[in-house]
Amino acid sequence: AQSVAQPEDQVNVAEGNPLTVKCTYSVSGNPYLFWYVQYPNRGLQFLLKYITGDNLVKGSYGFEAEFNKSQTSFHLKKPSALVSDSALYFCAVRDANSGNTPLVFGKGTRLSVIA
Amino acid sequence: SQTIHQWPATLVQPVGSPLSLECTVEGTSNPNLYWYRQAAGRGLQLLFYSVGIGQISSEVPQNLSASRPQDRQFILSSKKLLLSDSGFYLCAWSPKTSRAYEQYFGPGTRLTVT
Numbered sequence: 367a368q369s370v371a372q373p374e375d376q377v378n379v380a381e382g383n384p385l386t387v388k389c390t391y392s393v394s395g396n397p398y399l400f401w402y403v404q405y406p407n408r409g410l411q412f413l414l415k416y417i418t419g420d421n422l423v424k425g426s427y428g429f430e431a432e433f434n435k436s437q438t439s440f441h442l443k444k445p446s447a448l449v450s451d452s453a454l455y456f457c458a459v460r461d462a463n464s465g466n467t468p469l470v471f472g473k474g475t476r477l478s479v480i481a
Numbered sequence: 482s483q484t485i486h487q488w489p490a491t492l493v494q495p496v497g498s499p500l501s502l503e504c505t506v507e508g509t510s511n512p513n514l515y516w517y518r519q520a521a522g523r524g525l526q527l528l529f530y531s532v533g534i535g536q537i538s539s540e541v542p543q544n545l546s547a548s549r550p551q552d553r554q555f556i557l558s559s560k561k562l563l564l565s566d567s568g569f570y571l572c573a574w575s576p577k578t579s580r581a582y583e584q585y586f587g588p589g590t591r592l593t594v595t
Contacts, residue, residue: 400583409571409586410525417581456525458584466532466577468515469584473524 368393370459372472379447380480387442387475389457396462399440400469401431404454416440427451447479483508487572487587495595500545500559502590504572507553512574514555515584516547519569531555532577567594 369392379385391397398417402410414425421433431442442455454476458469484507494500506512516528527540529547537547544563548556555572569591573584 398581402586407569407589407591409588410573412583412585415581415583454523462581466513466575468513468527468530471525 368459368461368464368470370457370470370472372455372457372475374475375473376476376478378478378480381449382446385442385444385447385451385477385479387455387457387477389440389442389472390438391440391457391459392438393459393461394463397440398460398462399431399433400458400460401425401429401440401442402456402458403427404456404474406453410456413442447477449479449481452477452479483574483585485572485574485585485587487570487590489590490588491591491593493593493595494562496564497561500557500562500566500592502557502570502572502592504555504557504587505553506574509553509574509576511552511577513577514549515573515575516555516557517571517573519571519589520567525571528557562594564594567592
């Protein structure tokens, strides 16, 4: 079975400080990992994904994520947070051997960037 | 390029009334299609997904149903709405060409059952 955990419901960070949103996963095979962002009353927007290769993945809006196989983690990071980064963030996983199955999403982490 | 549409954007319906939400995808063919519900601005609950016309997988038992009458059309329905059906409904699609592809989400429908 596939699963994703986002251990923090809420992350608060001051504008200009680095931010990290945590994600751990569980799959039986190799993972495909994704991050999405959702602004109020909007659909989810894709930020970045890890499929294979370099463990550090760069995505939209200055976000990046680091794949750590030994810790089964895929934490989202940004060096300098903006107030406009305040939103709901979702991590998702699909087992590379699972076929055409839906992504499994975490419960989401609400990021609040304070000016 | 591909786009995904959902309508209506917002809907207020009384308890016991029927429901029909529509989702269409443009610019691709034979996509996988998904319906999610999001309650109270938090986690996503997968309701249905479809790999082809007439092929629907249901993830949770409920008074909702889904249909895929055309390749790029996905409809979410209910015969009688419950208060608990209120929420934000999201449609998504993904290509079949690779398992590495992300899902692309529509703008959502805000349903309030009164």
